Amino acid sequence: MTTLEKLSNWNIKGYQQDLLKWYDENKRDLPWRRERDPYKIWVSEIMLQQTKVDTVIPYYNRFMKFFPTVQALAEAEEETVLKAWEGLGYYSRARNLHKAVKEVQENYGGQVPAEKEEVHKLSGVGPYTAGAILSIAFNIPAPAVDGNVMRVLSRIFSIYDDISKATTRKRFESIVDEIISKENPSHFNQALMELGALICTPKSPACLICPVQEHCAARAEGVQELLPVKAKKSPPKKKQMKAIVLKDDAGRILIQQRPETGMLAKLWQFPNIEAEEVVEDYADLKKHLLFMGLQVDIFEKVHEVRHVFTHLIWEIDVYIGELKGMAREADLELASLRLVEKGDVDLYPFPVSHQKINDFVLKKGDF
DNA sequence: TAATCGTGGTG
DNA sequence: TCACCAAGATT
Numbered sequence: 213m214t215t216l217e218k219l220s221n222w223n224i225k226g227y228q229q230d231l232l233k234w235y236d237e238n239k240r241d242l243p244w245r246r247e248r249d250p251y252k253i254w255v256s257e258i259m260l261q262q263t264k265v266d267t268v269i270p271y272y273n274r275f276m277k278f279f280p281t282v283q284a285l286a287e288a289e290e291e292t293v294l295k296a297w298e299g300l301g302y303y304s305r306a307r308n309l310h311k312a313v314k315e316v317q318e319n320y321g322g323q324v325p326a327e328k329e330e331v332h333k334l335s336g337v338g339p340y341t342a343g344a345i346l347s348i349a350f351n352i353p354a355p356a357v358d359g360n361v362m363r364v365l366s367r368i369f370s371i372y373d374d375i376s377k378a379t380t381r382k383r384f385e386s387i388v389d390e391i392i393s394k395e396n397p398s399h400f401n402q403a404l405m406e407l408g409a410l411i412c413t414p415k416s417p418a419c420l421i422c423p424v425q426e427h428c429a430a431r432a433e434g435v436q437e438l439l440p441v442k443a444k445k446s447p448p449k450k451k452q453m454k455a456i457v458l459k460d461d462a463g464r465i466l467i468q469q470r471p472e473t474g475m476l477a478k479l480w481q482f483p484n485i486e487a488e489e490v491v492e493d494y495a496d497l498k499k500h501l502l503f504m505g506l507q508v509d510i511f512e513k514v515h516e517v518r519h520v521f522t523h524l525i526w527e528i529d530v531y532i533g534e535l536k537g538m539a540r541e542a543d544l545e546l547a548s549l550r551l552v553e554k555g556d557v558d559l560y561p562f563p564v565s566h567q568k569i570n571d572f573v574l575k576k577g578d579f
Numbered sequence: 580t581a582a583t584c585g586t587g588g589t590g
Numbered sequence: 591t592c593a594c595c596a597a598g599a600t601t
Contacts, residue, residue, distance in 0.1 A: 477584095
């Protein structure tokens, strides 16, 4: 039976009512639900991408103190924005948001556009986020299909499409187009996601207390634990790294900015290399530094840091050492290096892996 | 289409 | 310890 056939004898109105009533009575009190400022909805939606509500809340509150309006964020320095995002991950979200907010300030007089084509053009705003902004902020009946929605609807209609495939989202968007409440699309979309977060969870869904259990095909068939179908991802690969905390004769610390593209773009770090083989030696590290124009004394290995990303694992041996002589300004510039006071290291946005190094060597240690 | 892009929580 | 997961977008 096709989804269309399932929908023909499926109680849309009853489903909407049961879902919306449950949402009204059970929705969480979240900071971004207390207002309907499109800018604030937008920021919350970007932060919530692949990130749990509990993780986002403190970041969201702090971000709104720093950048309460489109204008405030548009006028901020990118590095300040990255610092506010530090630890939240997926840093291209911060750079894209900042870029897009500048566009809104320039091209739309600071008002977030309420048309699908315009919103979707903004950097970092894809199909889900465009739908979320339109529906939640402007109460426009547009689908906002995220992982929650695909999981819930996979079960409601007993759909076995692989939700890790890009094309699957489109099928669910067309379903939402048919079943969305035209009276309250904002609450309907949020209710679908809230149900996925609180009741229709990935493992052990709480079908017994589900407000829409009588509308659910997977529940009727007893296959709720088998849905949704999702392809497995390959395990992350390990990379051996060596990093060094270097001090010059004035006691300043050497840090380095990462490239503009790729992983952790534009964040700062301690100078490091990827070691092809595991060698208990720092000759390769020393050679790398010399290549950047730096003569150093490496003292000892003081720490190990392990950090797991989605698709790779860094295993970092951490060394300490000292710069010999005066580094040439041009050499530092060329390698995106900077000498900063020990107390100023915290002013720069670091990935968590290098925050760990900072914590151990400079804060806990006596280096 | 499939890989890339972070981090923290959970069972 | 580890596999899996979370209000995805970009290339």
